[in-house]
Amino acid sequence: MSKLNETDIQGFVLRGYNLPFARYLFLHFEDAKRARSLIARLLGEITTGQRWDKGKPQSTVNIAFTFRGLEHLGLPDATLRSFPVEFQQGMKPRAQILGDTGANSPEHWDDLWREDRVHAWLGVNGLTMEALDARCLAILSIIEETGGAGALASQDAAAQIVDGKPTTKEHFGFTDGFGNPDYLGVERSSQPGQGKLLSGGIWTPLATGELLLGYADEAGELPVAPVPHLLASNGTFMVYRKLHQNLATFRAFLDKQGSLYAGGKEKLAAKFIGRWRDGTPIELSPDNPNPAIAKDPNRNTDFTYGTDAEGARCPIGAHLRRVHPRDAFGFNGQLINRRRITRRGLPYGRFVPDGEPVTDKEERGVIFMVLNANLSRQFEFVQQQWVQYGNDSHLGNDKDVLMGNHGGHGKFVVQGDASPANPPFICSNLPDFVELRGGDYFFLPSITALGMIAMGLVDPR
Amino acid sequence: MPNKNGNVYGLTILSPIIEDAKATPSHDLQIRNYLAKLSTREDSPFALAPGTHLARLVVMDDVIYVGAPSSEEHLKSKYLIFESNCDGDLDSYLSGLAATIPDHLDAIWKHCVGYPGAANRQAFIDYMKACQLETTFFFAAVNNKSVSETLRALQTQTAVADFIASHQGANPAKLKRDFIQFVSQLKSMPLPKPGSMGPHREIKTGGRNE
Numbered sequence: 182m183s184k185l186n187e188t189d190i191q192g193f194v195l196r197g198y199n200l201p202f203a204r205y206l207f208l209h210f211e212d213a214k215r216a217r218s219l220i221a222r223l224l225g226e227i228t229t230g231q232r233w234d235k236g237k238p239q240s241t242v243n244i245a246f247t248f249r250g251l252e253h254l255g256l257p258d259a260t261l262r263s264f265p266v267e268f269q270q271g272m273k274p275r276a277q278i279l280g281d282t283g284a285n286s287p288e289h290w291d292d293l294w295r296e297d298r299v300h301a302w303l304g305v306n307g308l309t310m311e312a313l314d315a316r317c318l319a320i321l322s323i324i325e326e327t328g329g330a331g332a333l334a335s336q337d338a339a340a341q342i343v344d345g346k347p348t349t350k351e352h353f354g355f356t357d358g359f360g361n362p363d364y365l366g367v368e369r370s371s372q373p374g375q376g377k378l379l380s381g382g383i384w385t386p387l388a389t390g391e392l393l394l395g396y397a398d399e400a401g402e403l404p405v406a407p408v409p410h411l412l413a414s415n416g417t418f419m420v421y422r423k424l425h426q427n428l429a430t431f432r433a434f435l436d437k438q439g440s441l442y443a444g445g446k447e448k449l450a451a452k453f454i455g456r457w458r459d460g461t462p463i464e465l466s467p468d469n470p471n472p473a474i475a476k477d478p479n480r481n482t483d484f485t486y487g488t489d490a491e492g493a494r495c496p497i498g499a500h501l502r503r504v505h506p507r508d509a510f511g512f513n514g515q516l517i518n519r520r521r522i523t524r525r526g527l528p529y530g531r532f533v534p535d536g537e538p539v540t541d542k543e544e545r546g547v548i549f550m551v552l553n554a555n556l557s558r559q560f561e562f563v564q565q566q567w568v569q570y571g572n573d574s575h576l577g578n579d580k581d582v583l584m585g586n587h588g589g590h591g592k593f594v595v596q597g598d599a600s601p602a603n604p605p606f607i608c609s610n611l612p613d614f615v616e617l618r619g620g621d622y623f624f625l626p627s628i629t630a631l632g633m634i635a636m637g638l639v640d641p642r
Numbered sequence: 643m644p645n646k647n648g649n650v651y652g653l654t655i656l657s658p659i660i661e662d663a664k665a666t667p668s669h670d671l672q673i674r675n676y677l678a679k680l681s682t683r684e685d686s687p688f689a690l691a692p693g694t695h696l697a698r699l700v701v702m703d704d705v706i707y708v709g710a711p712s713s714e715e716h717l718k719s720k721y722l723i724f725e726s727n728c729d730g731d732l733d734s735y736l737s738g739l740a741a742t743i744p745d746h747l748d749a750i751w752k753h754c755v756g757y758p759g760a761a762n763r764q765a766f767i768d769y770m771k772a773c774q775l776e777t778t779f780f781f782a783a784v785n786n787k788s789v790s791e792t793l794r795a796l797q798t799q800t801a802v803a804d805f806i807a808s809h810q811g812a813n814p815a816k817l818k819r820d821f822i823q824f825v826s827q828l829k830s831m832p833l834p835k836p837g838s839m840g841p842h843r844e845i846k847t848g849g850r851n852e
Contacts, residue, residue, distance in 0.1 A: 441811045570841060577796065578841045592803055609807035 185366040185389070187230035189627045190415045193243040193304060193525065194392065194552055195230035195367055197358065200241065200306035201340035201347035202313040203527050205421075205548065206320070207293060208301040208330035213255035216300075219329025220244075220254070221635035223303075226320065229628060232368070240307040240316035244631070245419050245623035247271060250300030254634055259641035263407040264624070267556045268418060272621045273297070278561060280569030280580075283588045285617040291423065293334045294619025301330065302421060302623050310339075336423065338527035338548045349460075351528050351547055352426045353583070353614075354450070354535065356460035356475070360482040360505065362521045364392045374482030377521075378507060378514035382485065391521060391554055393417055399518045404554035408641045412634075415627030420551035420560050422620035424584075427541040428533065431614045442595070442606045449606070452595045453582050455501035462501075467494040467603070485509075492596035493603065497574050503567045503581050510573065520567075522559050525550040546618070556622055587611040644776040648786035650695065651728050651735065652777030655770055657754035659701070659720040669753035670701050670720045676749055677701070682837070689837035691742035693729040695784045695792070699750070700725075722754055727781055729788045736767045793834050801828055 187195065210216035228241035246254070248269045252261060267275060273287045273294070281287070287295060303320060307313025317335075324330050340347035349358040363369060363376040363386040376386040377399070390398030394406040395414030406413035439446025447470075451457040457470035464484040465474055474480045486502060486509040489495055495502050502509060510516045530545030553559035566572070569586060571579040580586065582593040591611030597604045626634065633639050645652055660669045667675075677699050680686060688697040700723040707714045728735045739747060744760035751757040758765035787795065805824050809817055 577799070578839075592807065594803065605806075606810065607803050607807040609804065 184368065185230070185393070186415065187232070187368070189629055190230040190393070191243050191625055191628070192228040192230045192241060194417050194523075194625060196369065197361065197525055198237075198241055198306050199347075200237065200308050201342065201527075202307040202310050203338045203548070204305045204307075204313055204317050205336040205338070206303040206305065206317070207299045207333045207335065208250075208303060208324070209298050209333050210250060210253040210300045210330050212328075213253060215327055215329045216254050217329075217635050217637055219324060219327040220631060222323050222327055222329075223320070224628070224631055224635060226323070227628065227631065237308060239309070239312040240305060242316065242320060243304040243625070245302045245304075245625040247299055247301070247621050247623055249297065251624065251634075253300050255637065256634070256639050257641050260407055260409070260412065260639055263641065265405050265418075265555070265557065267561065268622050268624065270622075271297075272420070272422075275561065279564050280586050281617055283586050284613050285586050287619075290617070290619035294423075294621065298333055299621055302419075336529065336548060338529040340527055341532045350532075352428050352530070352532065352545055353431050354458045355454050355456065356458065357547075358524075359456070359460060360501075361523045362387050362391070365389045366396075367392070370478070372478045372482050373480075374484060374507075377518045378485065380513050384483075387518060387521060391519065391559070392523060392552060394554055398554060409639070412626065412630045412639055414629075416630055417552050417554060417625050418556050419623040419625045420549075420553075420556065420620065421623060422549045422551075423529075423546065423618040424549050425544075425546040425616045425618045426530075427612070427614055427616065428543075428545055429539045429541045430612050432535070432539065434608075434612065434614070438606075438608050443604050444595075444597075444602050444606075448602075449595070452496050452499060452606075453593070455495045455499035462495070463499075464489060464495040491598075493598040496593075496595050498571065498576050498579055498582060498593055500581055500583055503574060504563055506567075506574065520559055520562050521553075522563060523552040525552065546615070552625070582608070582611060583614050585611065585613075587613055589613075644778050645732075647780050649730055649788065650780065650784050650786065651726075651730060651732055652780045653724070653726040653728055653732065653735070654775045654777045655722075655724040655773045656702075656775055657722045657724070657751060657757070657773045658718070659722055659753055660755050661719055670703065673722055673750055673753050674701050680746075683840075684835040684838040686837055687743040687746040688726070689835060692738045693735045693789055694836070695727040695729075695789055696781055697724070697726040697728075699723070719755070722750070725777075727784050732771070733767055736770050737763060740766045789836060790833060793836060793839070796839055797831065797834050798828065801831070 192198070223242070223244060226242045228238070228243060248261070248264060248271060272279070276282060276287055293299065305313060305316050305320065307316060321332065324332060341350045342348070349356050351357045360375055363371045365386045366389050371386065373384050376384045379385055388399045389396035390404050394404050394416050395410060396403070398404050435446055435450055439449045442449045447458065451463045455464065456462050459470045459472060460475040460481060461470040461472070462474070462481065462484050464486065465480065485507050486495065505521070506517055508514045526548045528547045530543060533539045551560045568581040568584045571577050579592055579594070582591070585591050589610055589612055593608040593611060595606040597606060659673065662669060683689070688694040702721045702723055704717050704720070705715055740760040740763050747760045756769065758769050760766050805821070809820060812820070
């Protein structure tokens, strides 16, 4: 595998920018010709995967399209119909497959997502709020000049700032953003624990085709992609999900259960996720958080579950063990190498310190985005089988404690052991801590493909 | 050893489907139509009959020619494939099917060549065995327990989890009293029906994420 052409790949795919402010603009195309002229104008604005040798830019811009958006851009039918069916359908009709039912069902989504009008996502990130505002204004004036789109809505998201520094905390108080997979050819300082596991406990990057279209995946096949190849290559699919967090419910539940659990509230919180709130993996440090581990990239994702088959340290149903089981299913982790996803995103809504009054109602949550080559095989599988079901980890019908769509009936087992500070414990009647408020599936094209779309040169033959 | 893995039996049966130009619709279509209407939950015939962990019925029309360089080949007939992971001894399993769901079996297999009917128990067993192929690879999700042991274990697991959840922090005297009562209740609880314990989903194919 030679080095990827970073000038052709949108930067959002290759790296998390770690820029603390974001605004996601949702566009609606009225007229194909004007929409294409807008894309042509935006081309020069798009942030690519090129290295930032001169330091971080003040802001970044990336773009992705729903299937409906590609239709409105006037792509040929033969191309449109060659996209994978789940992308053609979009996320809403996939609700039964994804377990987006009950409180998560589309009827409860924000208007924006119930109406099937979103054609494009523009992701703008900024180093400061001022830089973000300025860039968005510039983009909006391009939109206005070309008349290429209507801006339907925007969604702000931002990292929590503590003592003037952005953190990676989310609203429940956990440190987030560890451990995206490494892929062949993607230049990134690689961390042990972040690719796929080889025998002997060595980690190595996943095949490029698990992230990008046009390259071999872990099965040695090219991911299912639209024609022509040039439209697909160096592009990927993105999932956008607005996940509302019921913070009051979470805190009350944790307080109540934490008072019953002999290990205490903080340890129970750590058992939910598989990391202490500061990010220390409980698999490595089961008794207390250890900042030395949490802050060390060579250690904070480098662990396996082989010696913890019973879940005494990290519960079998802990969030991070569910969604990335590492070696837990045997066969040196080979059963999971085609189920890995790359995550992006930031929290939205006001942060409320522990102990201060809070309600579930207030707009608050995380904008969760996934990048993967195959929506069905990667994101949808993880969501259906590992988040909304427990059979693969021998947990029966139990769902992910935090992400699960429990409807008040969920159960979470902390396996524990015989020591007094680590007893087995069961949380039952789980409420929904997280609710889906909408989202969709997007195609995130390469720079070349954006040019082809802009110039009306997509030729399926 | 083929066909058996511990106490679990891997059954593979291929029954040739009757080819009759005068049948309308053809026999294979009649089987497909019948199978499509069967439940996949607790009222599935294979949940009603004893001993099935997992069963699958498939109509195989032919081998599909995928183009050069492979050579074009065809089966001698269409086949009904019946695969089952079941408990223990084959004779008693087949006998159990014939005794419990004879109407279903007859409705399906009457479209197959030489099927004697489930009423003649020995002839039915002999027929099924004559159609049997060796099974060498098993569906891995079945451990070495019988169907009723598995159901009992699932029921116990759920009940114990519920008991613990509702008694965490209870005082020892109450815990002891309630636990003794719980154990006696658990023993007398009827066995859950096979096929009843999975999540209810509205996707009929039962596939993962098709």
